Amino acid sequence: MATVSLTVNGKKATAQVESRTLLVQLLREHLGLTGTHVGCDTSQCGACVVHVDGVSVKSCTMLAVQAEGASVTTIEGLANGNELHPMQAAFREHHGLQCGFCTPGMVMSAVDFAKRNKNPTEHQIREWLEGNLCRCTGYHNIVKAIQAGTEAMARTVR
């Protein structure tokens, strides 16, 4: 067993885990943050994307112990109270989700993208989404949502 201490959504957390425990298992099973999903176990679908020290990471592909001392943000930590983050609001406005299972990973991935690309083309968005699979909407509205969310973030976030 190993001890992991990290910051999750701004709060300090410590957990005793088997050293083989994945970051996503720490989040879901030890910390009860079930908004981060596991869709494929193989780093393909991106339903498990969280931010580790501000960068999007597939949490099914990182050991919990590798997050020692890190600051992790999950989908639960993105909104400001009841006020949706601009990217969340854009997904809602543009109907960028159906069953919702891929959505947390999509949104977290999109937020990282928006921070890196202030004025992206549709092509850049689609390239970035290579690592996030959606089985319902066929991406069209997700791309629209990310375009709008990126613009909104440029206006409102830092």
Add this chain to the structure above:
Amino acid sequence: MTAQGIGVPVRRKEDARFLTGQGTYTDDINRHGQVYAHILRSPHAHAKIGKIDTAVAKDAPGVVAVFTGADMQVGGLPCGWLIKSKDGTPMAEPPHPVLAQGKVRHVGDPVAVVIAASRAEARDAAELIEIDYDVLPAAVTAEDALKPGAPQLHDGAPGNLCYDWHIGDKAAVDAAFAKAAHVTRLEIVNNRLVANPLEPRAAIGEFDRGTGEYTLYTTSQNPHVIRLLMGAFVLQLPEHKLRVVAPDVGGGFGSKIFHYAEEAIITWAAGKVGKPIKWTADRSESFASDAQGRDHVTTAELALDKNGKFLALRVATQANLGAYLSTFSTSVPTYLYATLLAGTYTTPAIYAEVKAAFTNTVPVDAYRGAGRPEACFVVERLVDAAARETKIDPVELRRRNFIAKDAYPYQTPVALVYDSGDYAATLDMALKSADYAGFEKRRQEAAKRGKLRGIGIATYIEACGIAPSALAGAIGARAGLYETAEVRVHPTGSISVFTGTHSHGQGHETTFAQIVSDRLSVPIEMVEVVHGDTDKIPFGMGTYGSRSLPVGGSALVKSLDKVVNKGKKIAAHLLEASEADIEFKDGKYTVAGTDKAVPFAQIAFTAYVPHNYPIEELEPGLDETSF
């Protein structure tokens, strides 16, 4: 139409929770004292099982229990549609054990279940189970399985044949082919595919010793169907002691319609070990255990006269059903397939025969469209090939054979009656949208850039929202196909709707609330749509085959009508008028021709606080159910 009524593009009610990580999918649920199951599956396509040694696994760290087929002597997984062969004999329906009984028939066939304190310990212990497999030759395609001398899967299915079914008039088709000016013939493979919803299947079983009640949380499109099949056929649990909950479900695409072995294993084992048990598939398990789709091999022939009019269609399909009959598997390559072979055309004679085979593969069942896209693929491929062969433009050939818009109701030669349609008009719209006339120019422009540009045409018709009928029973359906809706108006006028349909991405919580808003003029924020719990919903057949709105929405409208009509009686009393003079509009009951009015919310309150109320003639309350 109200501001949020039918057809208004409102923002979805369910999105806020999905966007903030507050959705509750099955694997997000944790029950007190929960332990975890790992299913050990066959690595072989076909093998006899000798000895299974679980002793070491049972002693492994964290292990609570290990069960094999010898421990779990319960009913087999049932099939919900009886197909009869050409000669009238019922289909072969061999046992579908939940845990293998002496033999495995596909890679992924469940052999044992290990229950342990953690997922990892369950998986570790499963690796310690020793199984003696006597590997047998396997047949994986329908064609191979149906050949003489093929490896035999089931004692009760000689030649691996499930059924040899047909529909249509063979003699009329043969006669038409004999006089045809042209015959187009194709061999068509409609490949197998894996449904792959993004959320893997999962199940949590729980047993309450105090009440004797079982609860199953499961990734299902239709929890009542699971309760019925698992309760009545597999575990012999009465429905009042079995609750099935299908919470938020991350996509289904058909693959979450069916009753799966894991649901029965987890529920049964929860009773044995006295603790809640969670099982969640990993993606590899999804590939090896979720029912798959399609897998038809078809020979199809179209007979045409010299003017390109279709005279007859002859279709012979081999359908691969996999190793066992999944819940609705048998209906897919028959009644959901061949009845659509008329497509949008006036082909006067059609004959189709379907041989369904057992093979050493994962079971096949309904997947997106289920049989109907397979029929469309056959028909439209044939029409395109015929157009090329006869050098008739593919648009023109279709136009010549469309059912005319004044020919309805139209009886097809394959059972269905079409009620309406104007295919020429919709094709015109599609051609205009695609700028079909300008295609040649675009093709030449693309060719200059070294690109090969193509364009394709297909027409599609689908029979969906299958409802109960004497016909459904006559052709072998073993389930009722109706739907329920309960509209519970609360004393202060907010509303809960209980629907037997299930949303796994379709957005019923919004669209069904819009139906209520449309009828009662209440904001959708005052309407909660409840689904996916057999303890809350009177009954339901779930969501598949595009049935939620046509069948479930109709039940909802019927219940809303009942609510409105009961409200009229209450309003007549309050307004001291005749019921016949009461009108309901814009959320108000009025006396026709007067300004006397009472709002809907006041009627609701009056129904629950019936001090001034026609109590002798009318029950209190405002809660209506329709089937």
